[in-house]
Amino acid sequence: MNTKGKDILIKFTKQWQLLLGLEVFLYALGISTCMYFLSQNILLSLILFVLVGIIASVIIKPWKPDIKSSSSFLDNQIDLLEYSTGLLLQPWDRHSSLAKLQQLKVSKKVKEAVKEIQPPHHLKRTSIIAVSLIGLGFVLNQLNRVDYFKKSPIPNTTVNPIIFKANDSISNLGEAPKIVEQWVTIGYPKYTNIPTQRVSKMNIKALEGSQLNWELKFDNQIDNVMMQSMENNYPMRLNNASYIWDTTLTNSGFYNFKFEDVQGNSYTSDLYAIEAFKDAAPTIKLQGLNQFTSFNYDNNKIVEFKTTINDDFGVADAYIIATVSKGSGESVKFREEKLNFDNSLKKGTKNTTLSKKIDLDNMNMEPGDELYFYVETQDFKTPKPNIARSETYFAVIRDTTSYEFSVEGTLGVDRMPDYFRSQRQLIIDTEKLIKNRKILSKKDFNFTSNELGFDQKSLRLKYGAFMGEESEIAIVNQENAEVAQHELEQDPNDPLAGYKHDHDSENEHNLVEDKTTKKDEDNPLEAYMHNHDDPEKATLFEESLRTKLKKALNEMWDAELYLRLYEPEKSLPFQYKALKYIQEIKNSARVYVHRIGFDPPPIKEDKRLTGKLEAVKSYRKNETIAQEEAFPFMRQAILTLEVFKTSDALFTDETTAIFENAGNELSTLAVEFPGKYLNTLQQLRWIIDGSQRNAQTYIEVQRGLLMAIPKPNDNPSKTAASVNEINQLLLKELDIHDK
Structure with missing residues (x-):
């Protein structure tokens, strides 16, 4: 029953707090605005606004009035309330019947009393003070400006004026x-x-x-x-x-x-x-992406990366240029698309990070297809924007039907024969042997496994030839060197000769130095010879290809070992690794070049295949090209200054033109090195204008021009001179004494 009267007291309390808070705001506003008019410093004015607001809040305390304060204030101001507004703050159930009757009476009177009385405040006084401070600051600001212009008609006296x-x-x-x-x-x-x-x-x-x-x-x-x-x-x-x-x-x-x-x-x-x-071109940096990415046909074929683009005045546009390559050889086809990033570009931003997910399936790519893409961006420069592009990145879906090994781009000719496809055939034959283990006898199984081991060895030897291993001894790695040596020396009638480790052979464990294979370390041509005995130097490949091919050979060693031991299941992982290295070599050696058309000149049918050479004439031209002399006017100015130093020559229009052109040549150097040539350029201008034409100025300008002219390159020439033994001994003695 008393909630209505209590709500009136709460509303009155909030009004009281609002009026006190407005006083604090007016004090802070008046003082800070006055300071702004005097100092023209907005940062100082904001700091002063906060400080005055804090001090005024501590003094006025706008949070202090509460509902009890409002009740006491109304009891003291209005006698009709009979000091009973406190009853409105107490629960209805705890009152006696008389108290409830008085509470209802007071609740009706409070509503009328609040309309007639306002909470205590000094808002009028505060408003006058704030307006006075603002007006005072404005007047002082105007007087200060008038006085400033009267006293200082030159606004840039603090800066070095032109002299x-x-x-x-x-x-x-x-x-x-x-x-x-x-x-x-x-x-x-x-x-x-x-x-x-x-x-x-x-x-x-x-x-x-x-x-x-x-x-x-x-x-x-x-x-x-x-x-x-x-x-x-x-x-x-x-x-x-x-x-x-x-x-x-x-x-x-x-x-x-x-x-x-x-x-x-x-x-x-x-x-x-x-x-x-100049307006610099945007910079592009790709993150989370390798230069070359390959996928199997059953993988999740998604290329995901982020691109960070920076520009000094803002990025206007950024996109991806993607090219899909289908087919091979002469039947290759290209399809170019322009892709947008997944998140939108906010034009005008100086630093931005964009992300992109490229699904190769959505690009309608099939096994064997290749994707080449790069990021291109441009800025707002007018009339022609700066355009920048990133490096080209590659994404390939591995072809499941062709594993032909080829090297493109790094070699002048294709030196890879067809038998480089046989590693895949070995894998197929090994898997077939494992599948037919149950239907084959043990003898046939072992025989077939051993034959596959021999095929693996033959393939390894053929690969070794491209590593520069031109003998069967040189193809082995360090831990298998002795085994290969004994394979050459084995008895052809001994079926176990290739599998035993004979400790009775010559040069056992290389304890005795083999003088026949010792190299001549003193040979001066050693660094320039193509040594076929050293597989590290006789390779046909560059370092990266040779390293991968060497890893493939090591895997073939292990694959052959388990085939010889009749364990083809253990041999398969090594065969797959060898095939993987071969495929990586093929992919890493590819170079992407945009396909361009060639239109040959038309052939005249009446001249074709006639064999007539009457119109064919040889042409020979001898021409001597003279090297242009650098800074010719500066050289002329040096000679002219020498004349003025030694005689009282008169300045003519021709002389002035020489100095003008020399100044233009020197200014190109002074732009790059102002500390070295700016003083000489200034003195040269004084000579041209006639303000300082004296011997001292001529000497200083001539010295500066001589320092500015670059030194000529040495031009060695062959001269005839008599040299005999006595002269050589004399020069030798002089050289010894000088040291």
């Missing part, structure tokens, strides 16, 4: 004009999303294709302002008392300014550098 030097110090009688404002506005291409920058430094580093705008303002009236870059002169246009020039950045270089005052005096500034950097 001009008079080209003719004699005629410069008055005070030289000075720079009041200097600005360079750099507008990056829109696709970079970089805002326009306005700086006062004249040394510029910007992206290739950016829009550059120079703005110069002088304290006095001047005429004929130009920007000089390399051999070009660009007149700057006057706009609102400022001289302006704009261009599109295409390459790096140097520039300077030149102007004339109203008296006709000419002034030139120092050189400034423009560095243009």
